[in-house]
Amino acid sequence: MRRGTLTLLFFIILLTLGASYVVFWPNAGANEKPLYGINNPFTxxxxxxxxxxxxxxxxxxxxQDxxxxxxxxxxxxxxxRVNGGLGVNEPTIRIQRTNGEPSISVELPGFSGNQQEAIQNLLKTGTLEFWNTGQTSVPEGTTxxxxxxxxxNPGGKALFTGNDLDPSSLKVGQDPQTGSYLIEFAMKxxxxGRLSKFTASNIGSYFTITLDKSVISSPVIQSQLPGSGQITGRFTLTQAQQLVNVLKYGALPISFTIASQQSIGPTLGQDSINKSMIAGAIGLGVVILFMLLYYRLPGFLADIALVLYSIFTFAIFKMIPVTLTLPGIAGFVLSIGMAVDANILIFERMKEELRDGRLLASAIDIxxxxxxxxxxxxxxxxxxTCAVLYGFGTNFGATIIVGFATTLFLGVVISMFTxxxxxxxxxxxxxxxxxINHPALFGLPAGSLASATLARRNSTV
Structure with a gap:
């Protein structure tokens, strides 16, 4: 046996075990115990x-700039803001260009909350400002x-802004007397010192707080504040949490408008998954059958390699992770058929060498x-081609192409390895x-290898 063959075989076995763990080992749910105490972190x-x-x-x-x-x-x-307050797993937020103009695409898979409220939360520029409005209490919600x-307010500028807040101090609290929700904050x-000095000299004045110039609270200053305070208003718990989320991560440097909005139901997605799995199983089965019938023993080995290819590829998808879309699954299914292209080229060349009387080892190498x-x-x-498709999809807003290009590219790379x-x-x-003494195992006519070998022996005598 060739030097290094057993080493490669051992490496392939280890790789297969690791990939099988990633693909097949169950993921423990929120209230479930991991199988044998071992959890699969890849989903x-x-x-x-x-x-x-x-x-x-x-x-x-x-x-705007x-x-x-x-x-x-x-x-x-x-x-x-999405990761901190919406509870969405695997959001996709990317910059893209349409006709040369930049925009931001936000995809929130599995989000089932108040969509309009969530979107408006994302659109908020998030500029928090504190104003002295003298003896005037400005109604909430007004501009x-x-x-x-x-x-x-000297110079017509706000006395304090969101940049003066300590992000770690922001949290939702509750008034013990009224039960209403409020936001606790501290300066940095x-x-x-400026807040303490201002409130000490302006007791009885109204300290109006605005978000993007919209009034969210206008309380009267009752005592000196020691560098911290509370923002009160008619908040629900969700609104208070979203406001904290906006303030914690700072203001947006650009104001946005909604160019398009689309909602997709999970029923369509599950139907697509089921049909894609059927298509993938049929495609894999047809390729395996063809390789087995036409190339016999080498085809059987290629089928094993093809199954390993599918496991390796899916494991890579989970580990990176790749966000699977319907076009992405199509790219994966397409790569299954392409994965045997290299095997077919090698086998045809190998059969030619066997017909010429080469030994099996030489036929494989040549x-x-x-x-x-x-x-x-x-x-x-x-x-x-995949790189061009990926670039086109990223830069021109055709995001549906990105998943296809990504999965096909990874599939081609892994297929070369297998x-x-x-x-x-x-x-x-x-x-x-x-x-080598059984030509039928290589899809060759009976006696073809023997006659070729004999001819070679006669030529060397």
């Missing part, structure tokens, strides 16, 4: 079209005009070397077994 990340949820396209308002820096900062803020209170840096340029070039061409390493290792295991 399937389903996209919006499979899991259901909402998709929103946010477009910057006209006349939509530089890459500002757009990326806005994307990060929106992502933090504050700073020029009306310029005499109390020099704002602590067949692989002669097939490699075609395998390399075809797979590189496919990967380039064809070149796994199948070839299996073939090398056959060399010392003497199967």
């Amino acid at each position: 399937i990340h389903e996209g919006l079209d499979l899991k259901g949820g909402i998709q929103v396209l946010l477009v910057p308002k006209a006349g 939509t530089s890459d820096e500002n757009m990326d900062a806005a994307r990060i803020r929106i992502e933090q 504050l005009n700073p020029s009306d209170y310029a005499q109390y 840096g020099d704002a602590i 067949g692989w070397k002669r097939a490699w340029p075609s395998i390399r070039d075809s797979n590189i061409a496919t990967m380039i 064809a070149i390493t796994v199948t070839r290792t299996f073939l090398n295991l056959l060399v010392p077994t003497g199967v």
